[in-house]
Amino acid sequence: MIDPHIPPPADDPPEVKVDQPRPMSTVRTRLHSRSHRASSRLPSWMGSIRFRLTAVWSILVFGLAALVVGGIYLGLQYSLKNQKISAMAFQVGGITFIQPDQAQLVQRAVNERALDALRVYSFWALLALFFLSLVVGWIVSGRLLRPLGEISNSVREIQASDLKQRIDLGGPNDELRQLADTFDDMLGRLDEAFEGQRQFIHEASHELRNPLAVIRTNLEVTLADPDASAEELRHAAEVVERSSERMARLVDDLLVYARKGTLSLERDPVDIALLINEAAEEFTAPASAAGVHLVHQAVGGLWVVGDRLALRQALGNLLANAIRYSPEGTTVRLRGGLEGPWVWLAVEDQGPGIDLVDQDRVFQRFWRGDSREGREQGRSGLGLTIVRQIAEAHGGEVKLVSQVDHGSAFALWLPALAPAQPSPPLLES
Known part of the structure; x- marks a missing residue:
């Protein structure tokens, strides 16, 4: 009997927890996401992130500008409404005449004309600002989303049979760069998993081929000899039985090996x-x-x-x-x-x-x-x-x-x- 000591693992064991029954509420986790597909009848470019960013940007700029202009208009209107001229004076032949009512009418007309001009100028200014924000937002969003286009093109070129290609996105270390790096890491893990799967299939096929070859060879030899004795037939049957048992054991172990990696244990x-x-x-x-x-x-x-x-x-x-x-x-x-x-x-x-x-x-x-x-x-x-x-x-x-x-x-x-x-x-x- 050997006399070594097997040391325990170096790391502390993970915290163990006993499974609890799942509540019925956790089973209902799927939302009705497919109901939104019926409304997607707009042009394809209107569903792009670039268009949505441009629209949001333009609406925000237009809304803020409208608030500023509206505030200026209301403030000016309030100021002009409270500004009063008590009288209008003029001289005729050295005598001064005062007409209070006429002064108020003139002042009101001037104020209304100024407000009308402000409304017209504000409308055209806001309209021009809106279209300008659309153009600027479209250009800026396209510039910002260009790395996403590169990621999309790279992903489209990657085939399931060849996962060696990587996005390898350059530029600053921003969220898009982190997304590309994460996708590259995922491709690496998938490549390793598929490579392991291919190796496993190759090895399993090789292991199954050996007993099949033994069975086939013994059957062919036995069938080729019409004068084979009962003892020779029994020997061939025993060889076939052992090979079939080996295949059955191998298939059972393959199933267990595959399930342990996919099924959750109790x-x-x-x-x-x-x-x-x-x-x-x-x-x-x-x-x-x-x-x-x-x-x-x-x-x-x-x-x-x-x-x-x-x-x-x-x-x-x-x-x-x-x-x-x-x-x-x-x-x-x-x-x-x-x-x-x-x-x-x-x-x-x-x-x-x-x-x-x-x-x-x-x-x-x-x-x-x-x-x-x-x-x-x-x-x-x-x-x-x-x-x-x-x-x-x-x-x-x-x-x-x-x-x-x-x-x-x-x-x-x-x-x-x-x-x-x-x-x-x-x-x-």
Whole structure:
């Protein structure tokens, strides 16, 4: 039995929360956005941002100018209305005559003419200002929105089959530049995702092609021999059965691998002791059939938040690998404990171990160590990949310590739900 200590993750675990039932109000989240499409019967240029900016700019300028001119007009009208001439005086033959009524009439006529002229000039001035603001607003908005046109043209040229192209917008670091940079980052993530998907499809196709080739070859050889004996037919049928089982296992693992990246896991309290006991009960018979002694140790009071079935599957994958690689007469140990804010689940075996250069590759898709032997045993090469995926989906991680000819130890580290009593150090012999 190996005697290393797997340290817990360096970072603190994320805050764990139990899922609450969703209220019915959260289900009604879609608005009737399609009802606005019926009103879009205007020319296309009138629906552009440039036209709307120009219209808003012109209306604001026209409205402010109208308020200013209207204020001047009302103020002048009020001032002229309160300005009175008490009398008009003139002399005839050295005698002064005063006509008060005539003076008021003349003053009123002068004021009305001034107000009429002000109204006319104000109207034409506002009209000219409105059209001038349209022209200026159209030019300025076009200048400001030019980067959006560049972004739109670049996006239009990008094809789904080639996501290497980037917008790479220059200019000042404003909102449009940040939008272009964000879009470039999104293209980079999409490119990586599509590249990973293409690689995954290529690898999965390759893995499925091998058992299909075995089935086809054996069937062709058997059918080509009309004098094949019953023993030869039985042998061919056994080969086809093993290959079909391997294909079924590979397809199941592919489905699990794909779903773990897309489906949301349950977030319920999980009792680690119960999880360990269930896994031990399930794998006791396979371990006995392989001549391996399975020992488990469950510490009470350990809880995590997560998907019990997913964690059960991760633990099952680790146990299946440990039993498969353990020589007859050896022991596989399944334990759990607490260290700081982390709960750990460890599976230790006394198998051949994993070379140091391969320990970083064991969690890669379709890696089996000895690929030929792994295919003959029907392994899909996705078991440890699924374990890592499940651990990361729960805010934890999986670690490995292995020594050639001494065995391997895999540990799942998960954020603890509640404080518990400290347990012995992990992997202490």
